[in-house]
Amino acid sequence: MSLVRKFATVGGATLGSRVLGFARETLMAAALGTGPMADAFYAAFRFPNLFRRLFAEGAFNAAFVPLFAKEIEAGGIEGAKRFSEEVFGVLFSVLLLLTIAMELMMPLIVAWIIAPGFVGDTEKFDITVKLAVVMFPYLMCMSLTAMLSGMLNSLHHYFAAAVAPVFLNVMLIGALGLALWQGASPLDTAWYLSWGVLGAGLLQMAVLYAGVRHAGIRIGFRRPRMTPNVKRLLWLAFPAAVTGGITQINQIIGQMIASTKDGAISVLQYADRVYQLPLGVVGIAVGVVLLPELARALKGGQEREAGNLQNRSMEFVLFLTLPAAGALWVISDEIVRVLYERGAFGTETTAIVAGTLAIYGLGLPGFVMIKALNPGFFAREDTKTPMRITLLSVVLNCILAVTLFPLFHERGIATAEAVSGWVTALLLFVTLVRRGHWPLEKALAWRIARLLIATVVMAVALNYASLYLADRLAPTSPLYEQVLALGLLVAFAMVVYFSVAFLIGGADLGMLRRNLKRKAKAAPPEEGSAE
Template identity: 65%
Template sequence: MSLIKKFATVASGTLMSRAFGFIREMLMAAAIGTGPIADAFYAAFQFPNTFRRLFAEGAFNAAFVPLFAKEIEANGTEGAKRFSEEVFGVLFTALLALTIVMELAMPLLVRFVIAPGFADDAQKYDLTVALATIMFPYLICMSLAAMMSGMLNSLRRYFAAAIAPVFLNFILIGVLANAWHKGHDGLTVGYALSWGVLAAGLVQLAIVWIAVRHAGISIGFRRPRLTPNVKRLLILALPAAITGGITQINQLIGTAIASGQNSAVSSLALADRVYQLPLGVVGVAVAIVLLPELARALKSGNLNEASNLQNRSVEFTLFLTLPATAALLVMSEPIVRVLYERGQFAATNSTPTVAAILAIFGLGLPAFVLIKAFTPGYFAREDTRTPMIFAAISVAVNIAVALTLFPEMGAPGIAVASAIAGWVNAAMLFGVLIRRGHWGTDIPLLTRIPRLVLAAVVMGFALYFAIQWLAPYLASSSPVYTQAATLAVLVGVGTLIYFIVAFGTGGADIGMLRRSIKRGQKKVENRD
């Protein structure tokens, strides 16, 4: 199986999740808008979600996967099973203790960490505490599910782990449909969504648990012990958790700062959902697939293969991300209007603010995706300390810029801070990879990048003028189906223009890309 096919397998599941995520957010925007209930829900949900990505996805995709892959190579399935059970016992015990502490401390956490700006509004503060208390056990389910997903990815069984997140959206869409059918008020919807998040965590854990059993590994519970393998995992996991969750750390900081302004938290969350589509489909897919493949190449001493994997991954991410950046810059307002402008969202006139945030996030999108492509170059070499240092610098930059811009710009200022921090982090990761000799010079990549940028710029200008021409069909006064159809035409035309310019200038050559990846993968596949 070529690297592109593996990217496509993961990306298809992620794309499905993001697509249903759009439907979920559209329904939520209509049901609760960007008012106090929406602010409370998004702030409460971001807390366990951030911990999940810090201690689960970030740590296990960075630390667990290389160690698990090493156990498979050295000791076969039995050795990998033993290692997994050791980790499972420690992880479950630690998560249970963390959840109990966090539940008891939730009022203080909301007041001083999650949303300090809510402290002056007793109703919003109490609601955030209640919703966060309901949702925080979601962390246990998703952290264990992330471990199972890491095992599946190491075994090259990508689909179950990629498709499991879809069920969060299925369940929340069901909750919202039921609320609409029964005419529930906003407060009831907020509580129902919180219980739905917890139920979704249980369902997602069950899916990957079953998939791991089908892969031939049945995990039992072992008394938690700090074995040498577990100690090594913990040493790698702490910095990896911080590094892998840097985007979420910056979002959590942004949420805390934004809580000082009404509707800012929910506006950031709604814009985040849109740009997470290309970030999730491209960036996450590349990071998930590249890490175990890169770890295998390095363990076998095949440095040429490792270099080829890294360069092709960057080429693939930029090929798909640059047009998304251009589109978000020029089409943010029509996108937000079509997706969200109805019900409570329309009543609060939130479109200009959310559109401005989305356009700024678009500027940071290539950086966020490149971080996903660069960090496996460190993690596969079991270096999680260097990316952690860069992540800490990025957080400091984010805080400084956000605190400076928020008083004048409001929520868009937080988006600017996030984008700047992302580019700083990406630049540092890439620079050190080159300095250490871990990134081989690739002339085809260097010649294609400017051409891909040119193709994205041409597409952006074409879309800008097309939007001016089609403005009457995209206006709020037009029926939503007319707006949606016009937006779909713009997306199709923009995609066509980008492909024509990219392929015409030599910025993209899918046939050559596939052949080079298959050549780089041939030795790995022969060993499987």
């Protein structure tokens, strides 16, 4: 299967999840707006999400995948099964103890980490604690799910792992639909959502376990033992966990600071959901597919192939995220109004969320570049270097967030995250180049410059087009007219961008197809693949 097809497989599944995520946030905005229950739910949900990124997705994509791939090459499926069972036994035991400890300490965690600003509001604080207690076991489910996803990705079964997040959005949409149908109070709605999160975690784990069984591996439970393989995994996983969770770390810092202002947490969440669409579809797809591909190329001594994979991935990333960043900057008001402005979500809230979204948009290429750059370290089993860079980024984010929040509120938090994201991407890139792990191409530099020109042309044209359709996009227009007008703006922007990009040489479809095409080598048979 070609690399571009693998990107499309993962990206397509992620796109489905993100579209459902929009539907979920639209219902959330109508049901809760930016009120206290929305703040309480998002604050409580952010914490298990942070740990999920730290101890699950980041750690296993960085550490587990290369080691699992090595076991497949050395001992075949049976060796990979033995390694998986060793890891599963240790992971399950550690997560169980962590979950119990966190549940008992939840009031202190909310007061000191999740939302210090809620301490003065007893009702809001108590509700946040209770919601977090219900949702925290989601971490255990998702950590085990991440391990199963890593196994499937290493076996070239990308679709099942990519589609699993859809179930979270389906469960939460069902919970919101039930709440709106019953006319439930904001508090009852928050409870429905919390139990929906826990149910989704269990469902995702079950789906991924079935996928692994379908791929030919049955995992049994082994007594936890610190075998050499498990020790190596943990040695690689800790710094990788910090690196993989950089976005969540910065967001939890922003949430801590934002909790001192009513509604600020909800504003950041609504803006975050919109820019997560291109970040997820492009960034996650590239990160998930590139790591095992790069690891296999390096294990086979194919340095030139590895360099080509990295350059083509960066080209693919910027080709799609630069126009997304330009569009988010120009029509953020229109996007937020059409998606959210109804029910408890008013015009004033639209302006605040749109301003925050525009700044997140400027940071989008940097956030996605991190996903494409980290595999250059992880595939070489180097997780410490990106961790050091990540820690510098976190310090920078803290300083900027504390400095800018009193002046610009939610926009200050978004600015801090965007700046730290770009700094991280640049430091990762420079480090790879200096070590000789990223061969620079003049052709790539010229293409990026031309893509920037195409993005500017598109942004200017989009600005004039939005003014032309202003009446159709006004809050007084029927919703179907607003949706149609926004769809026309997006289609117009795509036509302008791709036309200019191909016209001036920023992109060449034939070249992209030739350079991205790469058949998997030494891969197990794909019969019965989830794809």
